[in-house]
Amino acid sequence: MSGESPVRYSIVVPFFNEQENIPALYMRLTEVMDGLGEPYEIVFVDDGSRDESYKVLEDIFEHDRRVNVVRLRRNFGQTAALKAGFDFARGEVIVSMDGDLQHDPAEIPKFLERIQEGYDLVSGWRVARRDHWLTRQIPSRAANWLMAKLSGIPLHDFGTTFKAYRREIIQEIQLYGELHRFIPALAGSTGANITEVPIENYHRKSGKSNYGIGRTIRVFLDLVIVKFLLDYSTRPLQFFGLLGLAGSGAGILVGLFLAFTKLYYHTAVMNEHGPLMLLAIALFVSGVQFISMGLLGEMLARTYYESQNKPIYALREVKSHRKELGDSAESARSPGPSER
Incomplete structure (x- = not known):
């Protein structure tokens, strides 16, 4: 790793059967990120796609050294795919987004601006949602309201994948199950500074949505898990x-x-x-x-x-003269030539 050039930004995008959307998303991503003038990488995660998604990703990888492709053995779900991308990413700031073109890469600079203001996590807020009002919008609003009350994090939209994180924040969080929706709540429990930015929610251009009412029911069950983890995991x-x-x-x-x-x-x-x-x-x-x-x-x-020697706290930073004092004390204790 020492021979690799530093990376400022990592863009993590999980895919599952999105072969039609990948080329267009890649073109938009590179156009936006090239305009920032900072070194970046793209981490595409193939979550066990059954179509030609991996072949499309492999072709892009062969022509662009900034692209990395992580292929999972089977479909593990969005949380696992995101976690695989986070573990592989090496940027100081990590941005995650969906691969179905419902998230516009042109909005990434808004997230990065808030990170530069000192925030640790910036979450997207789908102000005008275009999902089905009965099966998606109403359950989502209820879940978001309940999650905000339970966690004390005043966000309007916990569920969107479109987020930006400081590397040290996201890599401290252990994800499993369907907990990717509750990353802000889990990060907030460690003292992360969190904010949100309004984003557009576009219609899916092609392909089939992998979300349904069954997932909405599982979200409410996950709320119980998250509440327990936030308040009672250590007691x-x-x-x-x-x-x-x-x-x-x-x-x-x-x-x-x-x-x-x-x-x-x-x-x-x-x-x-x-x-x-x-x-x-x-x-x-x-x-x-x-x-x-x-x-x-x-x-x-x-x-x-x-x-596991796992701490029950999270550090933001430490300033200490301990090493300097230790070095001076060690030199003071070391005998000179005349003392030996």
Whole structure:
């Protein structure tokens, strides 16, 4: 790597069956990036396409040394494809976008301007969406509103792939499942400075969309995962313990009520309040189980962080004279020729 020239920008674009769109996107990308006058690279990721996408990418690669092609063995999904591109990219600033021409490369300079202003992550905001209002727009607005409330990040559009990141921010985030939509929330938990810029949302020129209502349902399930990761990944007992205390407490209260009626009114509890007694037992046992799950979660979290030497914090920068002081102290301790 030492012999390679430095790269200022990396453009990461995942593809899945987009053979018709690739040439046009490549031409627009190079036109925009050449105009910036900074060294850049393009990382195209073929996510197991079944059409001729890889052959088109391979032809572009043969004619342009700035182009890199990462080919996955099968279709792993957009999150995995983006992660593969992020891992391969070596630019100081990484821009990700879709490969279906719904994102206009001409808008990339807007993202880079905000990065130069000091932001760590710049997210696109599809102000006027052109998707189907029932299956895409309404569920998306609901999910974005809920994600903004849960994460505390005031963005209007979490789901768009069109984003710009500082390299150190995006490569610190572990992506899996469908978490690429929630990168701003995950980055915000590490203290990243985040903003958004309005972008156009164009109609797909050709090819078939790979999104449907099923993916919208999975997004809402992922919201639960992200909320847990943001707030409780390092302290799971705080989550499960509260549920356990609530369940056990409710079971104890019901049990005390039944004991009072038995002792004071001499009621045949099993005959008159049998279901209530079973409910008290179930609440108490489930509460104990939740607390046990929290304790197991605490043990697993500590094992995970300690075994991988993984910090529970993220540094922005460090300024220290430690090395200078160490060097001067070492030279002060080193004996001179007359002392040996």
